[in-house]
Amino acid sequence: MLNAYIYDGLRTPFGRHAGSLATIRPDDLAGLVIRRLVEKTGIPGADVEDVIFGSTNQAGEDSRNVARHAALLAGLPVTVPGQTVNRLCASGLGAIIDSARAITCGEGDLYIAGGVESMTRAPFVMAKAESAYSREAKIYDTTIGSRFPNPQIVKQFGGHSMPETGDNVAVEFGISREQADAFAAASQAKYEAAKQAGFFEDEITAVEVSQGRKLPPKSVVEDEHPRPSSNFEALQKLKPLFEGGVVTAGNASGINDGAAAVLIGSEAVQQKYGLKPMAKILSAAAAGIEPRIMGAGPIEAIKKAVARAGLTLDDLDIIEINEAFASQVLSCLKGLGIESDDPRVNPNGGAIALGHPLGASGARLALTTARQLQRTGKKYAVVSLCIGVGQGLAMVIENVG
Numbered sequence: 328m329l330n331a332y333i334y335d336g337l338r339t340p341f342g343r344h345a346g347s348l349a350t351i352r353p354d355d356l357a358g359l360v361i362r363r364l365v366e367k368t369g370i371p372g373a374d375v376e377d378v379i380f381g382s383t384n385q386a387g388e389d390s391r392n393v394a395r396h397a398a399l400l401a402g403l404p405v406t407v408p409g410q411t412v413n414r415l416c417a418s419g420l421g422a423i424i425d426s427a428r429a430i431t432c433g434e435g436d437l438y439i440a441g442g443v444e445s446m447t448r449a450p451f452v453m454a455k456a457e458s459a460y461s462r463e464a465k466i467y468d469t470t471i472g473s474r475f476p477n478p479q480i481v482k483q484f485g486g487h488s489m490p491e492t493g494d495n496v497a498v499e500f501g502i503s504r505e506q507a508d509a510f511a512a513a514s515q516a517k518y519e520a521a522k523q524a525g526f527f528e529d530e531i532t533a534v535e536v537s538q539g540r541k542l543p544p545k546s547v548v549e550d551e552h553p554r555p556s557s558n559f560e561a562l563q564k565l566k567p568l569f570e571g572g573v574v575t576a577g578n579a580s581g582i583n584d585g586a587a588a589v590l591i592g593s594e595a596v597q598q599k600y601g602l603k604p605m606a607k608i609l610s611a612a613a614a615g616i617e618p619r620i621m622g623a624g625p626i627e628a629i630k631k632a633v634a635r636a637g638l639t640l641d642d643l644d645i646i647e648i649n650e651a652f653a654s655q656v657l658s659c660l661k662g663l664g665i666e667s668d669d670p671r672v673n674p675n676g677g678a679i680a681l682g683h684p685l686g687a688s689g690a691r692l693a694l695t696t697a698r699q700l701q702r703t704g705k706k707y708a709v710v711s712l713c714i715g716v717g718q719g720l721a722m723v724i725e726n727v728g
Contacts, residue, residue, distance in 0.1 A: 529698070
């Protein structure tokens, strides 16, 4: 079992594609949230053992180790190192788990972990010519999905896009369009209820965005992606992305920008810095699955993580499964034997409403879930995400607040 604690965390609002955060570089977003977290907690920056950040794209302004760049931009001493990890959609959670493992091994007491993604600013990339004077040019959009796919992988496992995998799991697990839309509508409603209750205010730090020379900076303080009007009836009117499919723009996560940072520490941090932990990290697990049904990856990852914590699914008070697609979450619930309307599942809505800036989502989920445990006084939660190319990642935490 792991032996590390979540002490605090912050995130930026999650912006829409080409929305309010479009002009902010991903390294600047990450640097901002790290700096604000250090200011909030009062920890000496020099005492941070390492900054571990997840990032999925890494093709543009987030290249060359965005964690190190973010640490420098945050004003941390040059003696504080940084490492970027990439487990695609679960990169932010992977960063937290890596930090918890290092602390459990005695490799330092204080880590800043998190993730960042600016899908808006993801560049196009072009391959070099395979022969002299070639007249062919292959250009890929790095916003989401594969680029430069290996022909052998495509031949053996298929070259399915992310939305196609959402339809694949729907077929595999018998998920209907009506079920997917009902789940998506519930996500929007739960997010709106949590927002109206002021739940997200304490985890969001404002981002100041330039509006040019003649106007003062705009302060972005709210998530841009949620659509409270997206009820079941409205969602049913949308066309599927593929003929005969289940996935639509309304029952899938968004293309978004954002960053999140979490302070991870040993038990000694409580006394040394006077900080009170939010949750204890008990266990974690990853699992692989066929790439064509990557959305079902959390099933086995959750089972393994829960078993490693010495718990059962019945012991869990919160079950967070990142909402890449409604069909995908419903498939996971079916595979786990959990009802689709179980109140423990994504109690404050999920990525269908809030958005999914790939590298940041796992850290955001961990922070939101720890805060929800404290809010409700409940004890155990699991946080999980599906991962492109066929994986799942999960982490179990315990309320100690």
